[in-house]
Structures are given as structure tokens and as C-alpha cells.
Amino acid sequence: MIRFECDYLEGAHPLIMRRLMETNLEQTPGYSTDEHCAHARRLIRAACNAPDADVHLLVGGTQTNAIVTASILRPYQGVLCAETGHINVHEAGAIEACGHKVLPLATTDGRLSAESIQAYYDRHFQDSDHEHIVQPAMVYISQPTENGTLYSKAELTAISTLCRRLGMPLYLDGARMGYGLASPKNDLTLSDIASLCDVFYIGGTKVGALFGEALVITNPALKKDFRYLIKQRGGLLAKGRLLGIQFETLFADDLYMMISRHAITLAMQIRKELLAKGIPLYYDSYTNQQFPILTKEQTAILKNDYTFNFWADLPDDRSVIRLCTSWATMPQHVAQLCETIRKKL
Amino acid sequence: MIRFECDYLEGAHPLIMRRLMETNLEQTPGYSTDEHCAHARRLIRAACNAPDADVHLLVGGTQTNAIVTASILRPYQGVLCAETGHINVHEAGAIEACGHKVLPLATTDGRLSAESIQAYYDRHFQDSDHEHIVQPAMVYISQPTENGTLYSKAELTAISTLCRRLGMPLYLDGARMGYGLASPKNDLTLSDIASLCDVFYIGGTKVGALFGEALVITNPALKKDFRYLIKQRGGLLAKGRLLGIQFETLFADDLYMMISRHAITLAMQIRKELLAKGIPLYYDSYTNQQFPILTKEQTAILKNDYTFNFWADLPDDRSVIRLCTSWATMPQHVAQLCETIRKKL
């Protein structure tokens, strides 16, 4: 069985494992106050061209999303996001557990637009009863989105400009950031993202690390007392150096981008093969997640040798499935999958 | 200016005011432990034919909804409701402030159906990732709904039967309960509601009282320690007797139903007049709220002499407005409104 169901099937990139071994018996102070973390923070600030940013190394994405949201919002405020946004549908109410409503906006492919944000904002404040309604006060987007789609530089700039005008911090969830940056359709750099967003995270869990997300806070107003919040939400890892070591490895020698490109190269092979076969794609993804629409027969054939995710059932009896590549995907596995697509579907 | 914008424009029914005056210098213990509250609870249990119910007298609806929800749900659970439900759109995130997600279901007229509840429930538990998703664990409905519509006995029975089968408590928000019971289309008694719901409240604020909602808990599993929750959420009125006196007055000599019928009689006059004039109704309401669809010109004419609520703008430039009657509405005011409709619109 070859697994394509998600992008966190394996451990970590071998270089990370080696560094964890080499440093294992070093003695360091706890809670990310060690030198590895300091080094990782410097590398990430440099990669983002954001010398004044605060960088916090956290364990996982749900935790990070909840902490950021709890940090920004006052109790009666909510967070705007795509109805498909991870915080709306796949975090078991982590945002609500912090007291905040998620305010979902309709979307066709996981992306918000500046227009839809503006419209929601206007509708809220023009309502004479707006004090009876949760106030929209920050915007959550993901890049790539949960659907594998990407914001262009123009789109992100429009959202950023609007958010700054309206005084709503813009937060970007980059759980799969590397797979966005490495996409052939991408025109955004980390530096662009750092300058357009108020806070964002660079995902490690799905891009080469055992675990870990690097949160970058560029808006000075959002920096204050952040470590209290991390601690309160159970996110302050005792042996914080584990995060430091992983991120200093990922951000040395371009490793993060190299392994991201690997995943994208393989995903594009699958994409090409699917399209060549005439299999439609549910979302037009140029990232590491591909969403082919398959008949029951095609699905059954694929299930013989591969694991993947069911995404949605269509009214016409076909299904959308999700195939993921990652830093760890083996080229021969993709070659085999392509052959299956070509010959058997 | 004659006001039809809502059903809480005046103080309280004169009989209530008289009783508050008469009892004003009585000395009673606090926090609803007095004899007036005990009497009110007895009367309400009798009216509901629910001798074992717990009855709590609370100040307002948002407070009541939040307390009930906080009482029932565990942290990762959410409450199903119509997308137009008051808890979803008009309580400034009171449910989320208790840590819970509101799970909105699509609806055309404010009502849920057993089918839509079942479908949501099935979709949740059939999802292999359901532990990542807020668990539906109670159902919130309102009677009448925010749109003036009513559940029939058959519909409420279907929902109740389903909820009991699925183990999800059914909570009915009766902010305008009297105006539902008094509707010519209603076939539900208080006794029916008590036997079909696990917990519900009988609204006083909009039906004759200065303020106050009588919460009735019929499901024994939901009774425990409820007063702690009321206190914690700031709902335990020091001079609880004020609630007791009001409800013992409303539930003596059929006053609650008498004043509710008054409002409905007047609302039906308005409804009839609108239909006679060929003015369409946005919702088919037989309760105290009427939702005519007016042209800009009609709206302008009405605004000269009356206040009302804007409900929605239609794509064809017409608007939906809301006209409310209440226990306090004066027949001559309705007569005048009807004449305006007849002669000027």
C-alpha cells in the first residue's frame, strides 16, 4: 500500500533527525530560551526580511491558530474566514473555546476576496443593531488554502490594504507554506507575506519537521506578552530547543524550499497525468494537494494499491478524492501512481 | 408617531404594576427564594401540566439562552439551530463566550426540520475525522420563530422524537411564546411543549412583564445545580420576588393568554388588510410579527406616521419591513394603520 492520504505520514527530514541526534545530550535552558531557538528565529527573520518581527516556535497548527486568535480579539469580536477555513471546520471548536465566533464567508475554492471582507464589514457596521452582533475584527486566511489554491500577490495585497484600512489584523495560516511558495503559480515571497500580513506562521509539521510551526508577528501591536498566551494554552514546549533545532535546520541552506519543491514537482506529475487522462480536478490546485473527481470504478481501482482521502460526494455519484505529496514522497511511488492513472483508470 | 417596531415598547400590564405596588414594602428573602416565586413556579408547573418540572425565573432571553446552553453542553459540543436563530445572529456571541459553537442549519422561514437535524447528525458521525469537528449535542428552536412562523404539533413531535433517539436535548426559546399559543394556526399547548421539549422558556419581557422569562426544565438530567449557573452568569436577581410577582400575576386568571390573544387579534387585522391590499408577505406569519414587502413609495408613506423595523432589502428594490403588535398595542392605533394601508399604500 502506498500512502497519499496526507502530508504528515513520515517523521522528519533526515538532516533534522541527524541534528536532533547530535544535540541530544546538550544541556539547554527550557521553554525556547536556548541558543538553537534564538538561531532559528534569526534565520526566519532573515528569510522573511523582517528584522523586527517576533518569532515564536509552536508545536502544532490548531494550537497556533487558537493562541493567535485569543491574542488579537476582544471577547465580543469574531474572526472572518472562508467557510472551508480550517478554524471553522476542523479544529473541534478551538476558537469558540477561546470565546470567539468564527464568521464564515462563502467561497468557491477556499479563498476570500477583499470584496467579500468589505461587504461583511459594511453590513455589520451599517446594521443599527450591530451591538447585538459579533463584531468582525480580524481576518484568517490560509496559503495555500485547504483546497490547494493560492492567493496571488495582487489578491493578498488587496486584502492586506483593506484590512489595514479597516483596522482588522490579517492572519495567514501557512501550515503548507512551503508547498505554496514552491508552486509554479506562486508569485509571493516570504518577504511579501511578512510585509502584507500582521501575523502568519510557516508550517513545519507538514514540511519536513517532526512537528513545529514558526509564528511570525510583524505588527508591533500584536507582540505584547505573547509568551504568556502560549504558556496558558499549553503551547510552551519544555524542551523548546527541539523546535529551535528543527527550524534552524529547515532554514539553513535553503532546505525548506528544496524539500517543498520536491513535493511540488511530484504533485505536478500527478496533476499532469490526471488531466492527460481527462480526469477533472475539483479545485485548480498547483500545490501539493490534488483533488481529482473520480467515478466509483476509478476509485475502487485506486483503492487497491493506494490510500487517499475522500473529500466530497458529488450528486452524480462521482467522488472527489485528495492525493497529497510531501517532502518525503518517493518519486518511484509517484511514478507508479501515474502509471496506474494512465493505464488503469 | 405610532410605534410598531417591536413588542417591548411599553412597561408592564397594569395588573402587574398594581401587584408590584401592593407588595413593594413586603420584606422577602432574596434570590427567588421567596413565596411569590414559589407561587409563580406552582402556577407555571400547573399551566404546563408538568408537576415535576424545575422552574427558574430569569431576567432576559440572551442570558437564559446562554445559561441553558452552558448547562447542557460539554466544551467540544455545539448547538444546532436555524441560521436565523437568535443565538446565531443577535446575541453578540453569547454562546461562543461560553465556549460553544453555534451550528447553523439552512432554513427558509426560521424553522428546522427533523430531517435537517438528522442529516447534520449523520454527516458528523459518519465523518472519519469527526473528533476534529464540533459535535452537535443539543437543538435550539424558537416558537414562534424569529420570523413569526410556527412549528405544528406534528413537526415538533418529529423533532422531539428524533432528539430523544439521538440523545440531544431539545431547547425551545419561547420569547414570544404567548403570541404563538394564541395564534389561529397553533395546535400546540403549553402541556405539549413541556412534554416534547427538555427545557424551554415562557417569555415575559415581550408578553406583559417589565422583564422576565420563566425557564421550565422537564428533563431531570438537566436540573442539577442550575442555580449555580444562573448565579455565575449574572442572572440571579437579588430581588427575585420581582420575577415571582410578575409571573404569578401573568399565570393567574389566564392573563398571559388573554393579553396574547389581544396582540394576535390586532396582528391578524393588519395581516388581513395587507393581503386585501395585495401586499405580499415575506413570511407567512400568523403571530404578532408581520413582514410585508413594500415598495420604496409605500415605505415612505408609512414612515410618515409609524415606526417599524427594516428587515431586508430585496434585489428588486423593494423592502421587507416588520410590524409588531403586543399586549399593549392600542386597537385604535391598529385601526389607523389599517386605514393607512387601505387608503394610502
Add this chain to the structure above:
Amino acid sequence: MIRFECDYLEGAHPLIMRRLMETNLEQTPGYSTDEHCAHARRLIRAACNAPDADVHLLVGGTQTNAIVTASILRPYQGVLCAETGHINVHEAGAIEACGHKVLPLATTDGRLSAESIQAYYDRHFQDSDHEHIVQPAMVYISQPTENGTLYSKAELTAISTLCRRLGMPLYLDGARMGYGLASPKNDLTLSDIASLCDVFYIGGTKVGALFGEALVITNPALKKDFRYLIKQRGGLLAKGRLLGIQFETLFADDLYMMISRHAITLAMQIRKELLAKGIPLYYDSYTNQQFPILTKEQTAILKNDYTFNFWADLPDDRSVIRLCTSWATMPQHVAQLCETIRKKL
């Protein structure tokens, strides 16, 4: 049975009842946007000599305390208060339900000192692990305290000066404010309190109203969006005018102070009688609550004709009880109590 157990035994001052009757059938918009509320706010601002203050009229004290705290604190911050403070011991965890820790400080008579606040603050920030500990970020005091004691102008000034230097808002719970202002030992005016505190409330429930607390926010930084918070916590009364009418009555013609003085005059009679009899007082209270220490025999005698609260059991088998007067206490009842003390204890 004559009742002295608390200061919310009766309804409201007759002038309030009259005004509620007179205005009962007026039609007003809801949620404290009516003219009575506007008038009450003007009168309160004038009484506080705080023309720029925001005034919000709320139903009860626990609600008010929770809303203010939720409004001020970020999630990882806590509120300093006396260990006997109402929010610490008698609100069923209302502050914690908003996510915040109450940080109790030891006290002998219910009062905090600037020194104890400074010491806690220093200890916190000097701890190298302070990011692992709830951050002190506001101060809660009550005037009079739960023990009937009073802050002098010098003491409140010292606390205020410190709080401003440390950047911690100072909140004063004035549930019994009138009984403090009317005390023979008081040297603080409402104007002093308004200039020394960032936010405080003037209690109505215990001082002549059916219910109601007037919250005064003088610190501009704390005013923003406050009505959202009131709504979210279930504190936005539909018929807000009820609060407006009560407070415009209390703050016209010096009524609030007149009825407060009445309570204090009677409390001082009781105090004098107790001391004359050689009965020790547990707290040295010059306000409407008196805390005599009685033997079992004395307690038994008093229980024959009066109700009162048990406050504490002493190791030597004596008990502390609480006797309260209020705006409604009848002089002949106090005279009778004094005679009982004099002749029977």
C-alpha cells in the same frame, strides 16, 4: 419577625414606584437608547463631576463585575482583589467563567493597600518565570467593602496613583456606594471617586431601586465597544428605560443621598447600642452593615424576633453576625432592636 439580614429585602423607594407607574405606557425604543436613560446618564455624570464619562445602566452587580473585568483584561491576565472581595468568594466563578483568574490578597478588614498591590506586582515581574504565572493587570476594590469598612481619600489616592503608574486600571464596586458616601467617617465624594478610579459603579439594587447599577467609565481607553460586551453577557435589558427611570429618580433632588443617610443614621444607632452594651464589633464599620460578636445565648435571644446573617464562627464559641439597615428600614424597628440589645442581651 423583623428582618435585618440584608439590604435588599423590599422593592423600591416609593418615588421610583410612582415614576414607573406614571411612565408605564409610554412607548420608548429599547436597550437603554431612550430619553429616560439619557437623562439618568446626564444626572449621574453631573453628580460625578465627570462630563466625559460613559455611563451604562446594568441590572446587577455580578453581571457588572464580570462585564467590566472581561472588558479590561487580556486572556492571561488576572484581577487583584482582597481575599474577601465579592468577585473572589460570592459570584460562583463569574470572573473565571470569563477566563480570568482572581488574584486574592490577604486583608484584615476587606481593604487593599497600595503597598500590598505594589508588592504583588513586583513579585510577579521579578520572577524569572513570570510568563508562566497569571499577570496582575487590574485592581478590584469595593467601597464600602464587603466588611463595611471604608477607604479614606488618602488611601484611595495612594492606590489610584500606584495603579496609574503601573498601568493597571482601578475598578471600584459600589454596590453599597450610598451607604459609604453617607457614612460619618467618609471623606470621599462621588467626584473624588470618579477622578481616582478608571471605572466604578453606583449601586441601585441595595440603595432604593428595584434593581440596577450605574457603571461609570472615566478612562477613555476602557470605553470602546462596551455595549457589545453588555449584550454578550446578557446584560442589555430590553426595556432599558426601567433602569433610566429608576436612576433619574434616584439622582434628582438628592434622593440617593437622602435615603442613604437614613440607613446610616439607623445603623449608627444600632452600633452605639451594641458598644454601649459592651458587645464587640468584628469590623469597625461606620456603614449600614454592623458585625457584632455575640455569645450563643445572645444569638438565641436575638433570633426570637429578628432575622440576620451568620458571618463567622469564632474559636471561642462566639459568632459574628451581620445586621443591615437600608433605605427602607423603619425607625421603629431599629428602636425595638436597640431596646432588645439594651435590655435582653
Add this chain to the structure above:
Amino acid sequence: MIRFECDYLEGAHPLIMRRLMETNLEQTPGYSTDEHCAHARRLIRAACNAPDADVHLLVGGTQTNAIVTASILRPYQGVLCAETGHINVHEAGAIEACGHKVLPLATTDGRLSAESIQAYYDRHFQDSDHEHIVQPAMVYISQPTENGTLYSKAELTAISTLCRRLGMPLYLDGARMGYGLASPKNDLTLSDIASLCDVFYIGGTKVGALFGEALVITNPALKKDFRYLIKQRGGLLAKGRLLGIQFETLFADDLYMMISRHAITLAMQIRKELLAKGIPLYYDSYTNQQFPILTKEQTAILKNDYTFNFWADLPDDRSVIRLCTSWATMPQHVAQLCETIRKKL
């Protein structure tokens, strides 16, 4: 510089690192649904002699404490613990962020007694106003305590018996569990703990793992839906297998106890040396934390070559410090420390 400041200075036991390397490129499903986690759960159940227990593998202690507490308590309930308990003083309000009050009990050495729990419980329910006060509803203890002290089997049995009689779940925080089990003064087995507690965790972070705590739920009433809570609080590690691999290594071939004994042997050497030198101990600890009371001069000497924690300043100008050993402490470092104590203090 030799470090004794805490027990999480290094990475993980070499056997764990080896297993992480060996398994690194295995493909496994996420979120602890893999076979390593299943194996670890079986081993832990066996070690606890609790075949029906639910075992969840979590990342850190603060997270675990918050999740357990949120799972057990209803909103108005609080958790009893020693005033020195980790949840009360060192988790930045994680429990309060879940809406619950921590109810601290006085203690001399970090341990609760059945008597103090019973007394608090009685005082609460005998208070006529108990519905205004947070209800005690679970008990948190730690073994060893934060002060290095231990509950005896008799003491834990007394607490357990009481908790079961009162219907309050007993939760034991075993962050340093191994160092308790390996103590010469310990008379409790894992099996005893499993049978006496309703839920407890076996700490990995401080006892050989990179990170990880194994939560064991023996009370069937507390098992339901637990994974939802883990997810909601950000504790569901994507690559859960990392936890599984670590715990299956720790619980194979007695590794957990072997490395714990190592730490205790070294701690007892330090303890003996301190006592031989006449240096008093602040707590009578037979576990891996030692709390000598040192003069300023002694502290200064020690600081030249060793790191340690300042614990408390005594009124007589002496200080309490904390010295920790762990699974990773090198015998030659302890030998050197002992020589320093012997010759230089």
C-alpha cells in the same frame, strides 16, 4: 558550568532517539491512530494493571492538566489543589482559561490531606449561600509534589476513598511519576495509583522522553469523547506516532523505572552530602528534587560552577535553592557537586 536547575535540560534517552531514527520513514496514519501508539497504550495498561483504562498520549503537562479539568468539570465547578499546585501557580491561568476556578488549600509541603478536602467540601455545602460560591468538584494532586514530597499509600487511599464517597474525581499529575516510584520512601505502585485515582498521567518529558505525557483514565465515566477535547485544546499531535514510539520504548524492558532509579540514586547522594554537611533541607524530599537552605556565601560559591533554581528567600537572609537530577544526569557531575558541598560550603 554543570546544570542542575531542572529535569528537562537534555533531549531524550538514547534508546528513544534510536527508535525515532529507525522508524523515521515509516508511513503511519496521523493523530495517534497508528500501531506504535496502540502498542504503547497496551504496555502502559499492562504496567498499570488497568486493562480497561483509556490511555491518551499528550505533548505536555499544562495542556494535559487543562484538558482533564475541562473534561471533568461543569462551568460553575472548581478544582481543589494545594496552594503550591502547578495548576494554581505555574500554568499562566490555563485552568481559568477553561472557565474554572482553582480552589487552593493551605499546605506545608505540597501535599493535601483527606481532612483538608473534607473540611472544604463540608464548609461549601453547609454554607446557605453555596449556590453563590464555586462548587468543589474534583481534586488535583501531584506525585511527587512540586516540593519533592510523596503521598504514602495510606494517604492516597484516604484521599481516594473520600473522593469516591463525595463523588469528586481524583486526578494525579505525574509529571515526575518515575522519580516518585523510584524513591526509597515510596510504597505506591503504578497499579495502586491506577486503582486509587480516576485519571492520572505518567510524565515522559521529565523522565527520558523528548516530550510526552501518558494520560490514563480508569474511571469509565470520564472516558467519553476525550479525543474531541484533546483536539479542541490543540493537543492532538499530527504525527502522534512520535508519542507512541517514545512511550513504547520507555515501557519496554523496564526502561522507565531504570532511568528513574538512576536519577534517584544521584539525588540521594546529594541529599546525604548536604545533610552530612549540616545543611538543612526546606522540604524532606526523597525524590529527584532537593531543596537545601543556603547562606548567601554558600549560594555564591555554588554559583561559580553550577546552575540551579532559586526557590524562596527566607526572612533570615538565607535562600532555598532547588537542585534536580534526572535520567540524564552524569554521575561524575554529581560526584563533583558532592565534593564541592563537602569541601567548599
